Amino acid sequence: MTKPTQIEQFNVQAVNKGGAKKLFAATKKIYPKRVEGKFRQLKWLIMTVTLAIYYITPWLRWDRGEFAPDQAVLVDLANRRFYFFFIEIWPQEFFYVAGLLIMAGIGLFLITSVWGRAWCGYTCPQTVWVDLFLVIERAIEGDRNARIKLDKAPMSFTKLRLKATKHFVWLLVAISTGGAWIFYFADAPSLFVSFFKFEAPFVAYSTVGILTATTYIFGGFMREQVCTYMCPWPRIQAAMLDEESLVVTYNDYRGEPRTAHRKKHANDDAPQVPMGDCIDCNKCVVVCPMGIDIRDGQQLECITCALCIDACDSVMEKVGKPTGLISYATLKEYNDAAAGKPVENSVPILFRPRTLIYSAIWCLVGLSMLFVLATRSRLDVNVLHDRNPLIVKLSDGSIRNGYTVKILNMEPKRHTAFFSFKGLPKGYMRIEQEGAKLIKNGERYQLTLEPDVLRELKIYVTMPRSFLPQSDQSFKFVAEIPASEEHHETPAKFHVKKY
Amino acid sequence: MTKRPIDEITGTETTGHEWDGIRELDTPMPRWWLITFYLTIAWSIVYCVLYPAIPLINTNTQGTLGYSSRGELTKSLEKAREAQTGLREKIKSSSLAAIIADPQLFSFAKAGGKAAFKVNCVQCHGSGAEGSVGNPNLNDDDWLWGGKLEDIHLTIKHGARYEQDDDTRLSDMPAFGKDELLDKTQIEQVADYVLSLSKGSADASSSGAKIFAEQCASCHGETGAGDRSVGAPALNDQIWLYGGDKKTVIESIHNSRKAVMPAWAHRLDVETIKQLAIYVHSLGGGEK
Numbered sequence: 001m002t003k004p005t006q007i008e009q010f011n012v013q014a015v016n017k018g019g020a021k022k023l024f025a026a027t028k029k030i031y032p033k034r035v036e037g038k039f040r041q042l043k044w045l046i047m048t049v050t051l052a053i054y055y056i057t058p059w060l061r062w063d064r065g066e067f068a069p070d071q072a073v074l075v076d077l078a079n080r081r082f083y084f085f086f087i088e089i090w091p092q093e094f095f096y097v098a099g100l101l102i103m104a105g106i107g108l109f110l111i112t113s114v115w116g117r118a119w120c121g122y123t124c125p126q127t128v129w130v131d132l133f134l135v136i137e138r139a140i141e142g143d144r145n146a147r148i149k150l151d152k153a154p155m156s157f158t159k160l161r162l163k164a165t166k167h168f169v170w171l172l173v174a175i176s177t178g179g180a181w182i183f184y185f186a187d188a189p190s191l192f193v194s195f196f197k198f199e200a201p202f203v204a205y206s207t208v209g210i211l212t213a214t215t216y217i218f219g220g221f222m223r224e225q226v227c228t229y230m231c232p233w234p235r236i237q238a239a240m241l242d243e244e245s246l247v248v249t250y251n252d253y254r255g256e257p258r259t260a261h262r263k264k265h266a267n268d269d270a271p272q273v274p275m276g277d278c279i280d281c282n283k284c285v286v287v288c289p290m291g292i293d294i295r296d297g298q299q300l301e302c303i304t305c306a307l308c309i310d311a312c313d314s315v316m317e318k319v320g321k322p323t324g325l326i327s328y329a330t331l332k333e334y335n336d337a338a339a340g341k342p343v344e345n346s347v348p349i350l351f352r353p354r355t356l357i358y359s360a361i362w363c364l365v366g367l368s369m370l371f372v373l374a375t376r377s378r379l380d381v382n383v384l385h386d387r388n389p390l391i392v393k394l395s396d397g398s399i400r401n402g403y404t405v406k407i408l409n410m411e412p413k414r415h416t417a418f419f420s421f422k423g424l425p426k427g428y429m430r431i432e433q434e435g436a437k438l439i440k441n442g443e444r445y446q447l448t449l450e451p452d453v454l455r456e457l458k459i460y461v462t463m464p465r466s467f468l469p470q471s472d473q474s475f476k477f478v479a480e481i482p483a484s485e486e487h488h489e490t491p492a493k494f495h496v497k498k499y
Numbered sequence: 500m501t502k503r504p505i506d507e508i509t510g511t512e513t514t515g516h517e518w519d520g521i522r523e524l525d526t527p528m529p530r531w532w533l534i535t536f537y538l539t540i541a542w543s544i545v546y547c548v549l550y551p552a553i554p555l556i557n558t559n560t561q562g563t564l565g566y567s568s569r570g571e572l573t574k575s576l577e578k579a580r581e582a583q584t585g586l587r588e589k590i591k592s593s594s595l596a597a598i599i600a601d602p603q604l605f606s607f608a609k610a611g612g613k614a615a616f617k618v619n620c621v622q623c624h625g626s627g628a629e630g631s632v633g634n635p636n637l638n639d640d641d642w643l644w645g646g647k648l649e650d651i652h653l654t655i656k657h658g659a660r661y662e663q664d665d666d667t668r669l670s671d672m673p674a675f676g677k678d679e680l681l682d683k684t685q686i687e688q689v690a691d692y693v694l695s696l697s698k699g700s701a702d703a704s705s706s707g708a709k710i711f712a713e714q715c716a717s718c719h720g721e722t723g724a725g726d727r728s729v730g731a732p733a734l735n736d737q738i739w740l741y742g743g744d745k746k747t748v749i750e751s752i753h754n755s756r757k758a759v760m761p762a763w764a765h766r767l768d769v770e771t772i773k774q775l776a777i778y779v780h781s782l783g784g785g786e787k
Contacts, residue, residue: 026530388627395641397737
C-alpha cells in the first residue's frame, strides 16, 4: 500500500491551540518553512506585480502640456490637484475618489463571497511585505530549522553578523517602502534629488520616517499579530462567507484518523487499524505564516494563503496518494464529498444572487462614475450674491447688486472666454477687476482664463430706476469658451428689496 | 485563584458567564498588547508632568514646559504680525495711488482695511458698511465729502465735526427753526421744494424756491446738487441720510444735523488708516 518514504515529521504545535493558558500570553514566534508549489508560484507572481506597481507608478510620465505636471499619478496636495493618467481632479470632484473607495469595498465583498479571503492571502500589503521580509530572513539566516537553532544559540559573532545583516536589509526595504510613498505626492525625480540633498520639506522626511518604522515593525516583528489582533477584516469576513465561498479546507473525511507511524502499522500487519491519508507530518503547520493547524478547521487566523495546500500536496505526491487532502473547497463541496455525494463543479458559484447583486452594485457605481467623468464640463461658474448689504441704492435711485463670481478653468490650457449675463433687460454690469466699463445685458465681455486656475471676479449689476422690476428677478450669468465649445449658464437673483 | 471551567472543544478557559447555555471564551490577550496599554499609562503620566493637566480648585497644574494654548495663539499672532511688517512698512511709505497700483499691496491693504473696519467702524456704519439713519452707507455713490481715495482718507484721518482735531471736516448748517431764521410756514414751504427737487418736479416760481435760493443755495447749490467742499449733501438725489419724508426734512431744517465722526489719526496708525481708506473705496462706490 505505502512505499517506504522519507517524510520528515515536524514537532510543532499551532499557536492558537487551546489549553489552560495564562492571561496575557507571550507571543509564540513563528518560523514559517519554505514550501514549493503552484500557490507559492502564484504568490510570487502577485507579490512581484503588486510591489512593482507600488514602486514604479510614481516614476511613470504622462504628457499634459506645459501647464500641468507630467507625472502619471500625482496627488498634488499643495496645489489641490489629483492626476491619474488622463484624468485630472479638482478638490470639489473628490467624490470620484469616494466612488472608487465604495467600489473597492463592494469589490472586496464580491471577492470574499466567491474566493473567500483571497485579499488577505495574496494582495494585502501586510501579506506581501511579510512575504518579502521572510524571503530576506530566509536568505540570510536559513530556513526554519536554521533560524530556530540560531535563535536558541548563545550570542556569537556569527549570530550577531547574521542578525545585523538581516535587520540592515529589512531597514533598507522599509526605507524604500516609506520612500516610495512620498513620490506619489510630488514630482518624483526632483523630490528624489532634493530628498538626498536634505532640501526636501520636513513632511517628506517625517512621512518616510513613520512609514519606515511601520514597515519595519509590521513586516519584521508584528507579522501575523497584525492580522489576528489589529485588523478588523478577519472578524468582518466571518459574516461575508457562506457555504459557497472558497476556503482552505482540510478534508478530514479522507485524512482521519491521521497516523504518524504508518510504516510501523503496516509492518505490524494490522489492517484492523483504520488509517486516513494524513500522515500527521505537520508540514502544513510549519509552512503556515500564521502558525496555525488547518486541520483544526476554518479559523479566524487563516488568511487562506494556501501554502499548506502546497505543503500537503508535495507530501501526498511523495507517499503516492492523490493530492488535495488540503484544498480550496466550499463548505457545500466539503459536505457533499464527506457524504460521498458527487461534487459539483465550482464554476456555478459565481452565479448566485449574492455575487450578482455585488457585481451589479459594483458595475452601477463604476458606470455612473464613468458617465459623469466622460460628460463632465471642464468649465464651471459659481455665483455668490453679496449678503451684506443685499442691495445698494445709488444716488440716481437705481439699485445695485454685488456678486462674487468664480470661474473655474479646469483644463491645463489658457482660454479666451466670453462672460455675459442675460435676463435683465436695461441692466448693466461692471467687473471690478476689469475697470469702469459698463457691460449691457447680453453683451459678451472677453476674458482671459489662465490654465488650470480659478478666477474670481467682483461683479456689480445695476438696474436703472425707471426699469426696476417689481420684485426680485432671476437671471443668468453666462460663460463661454468658443475654442472648446464650453457653454455654462449659472442662475442668479437680482434683489430689489431689503428684507 | 479558583480553577475556571475549560471549554471542551477549544480547550480554552471560559469566563464562567453563561447565557442560555452559551459560555464566553476567555482567550488570552497577547502580552505585547498589555505592554502597549502600560506604555499609554506611562505616556499619560509624562504628559501630565509636562503639560497643563490636572484641574485644581481655582486653577490647574501648569506643567513644566510652560505650555498654554493662549500662549500658542499669542506666538502665532506675533509671527503673523512679523510676517506682515514688510508689507505694512511699504504701505506706510507709499502713496495711496501707488498702493492700489500694486496688486499684492492692494489686496493686503483691502484685507487689512476690512479687518480694521470690523473693529473700529461697524458700530456706526454697520458690518457691511451699509450705514443707518445718520450714518452714511459707504457702498453707494453718494459722498458728503468726496468719494476719491484721498477724500476718503482725509475724512477718516480727521473725522467730521470732531472738535479735538483742527483739520476736521466741518460743515455748519444753521438750525433755521431753532434759531428763528425761518418761521414754521417758510420751513414747510422750503421742505416741499427740497422734496420736489429729488422727485424732479421742482417749481422755480414757488415760494419755497425763493427761500431756497436765499437761504440754502449758497451751500447746497442752485439745483440742490450739493457741494462736497463744504460737506453739503446733494438734495436732488434719491439718497437721504436721515429720511426722505416731509416730517424728517422739516426736522433737519429746523434743528440742523450735527453728526460727529471721530478723527482716527489719534487712535490708529498711518498704515491702518490708509488700509481703511482703500477698503472703503473698494466697496463699489469709490470714485477715480
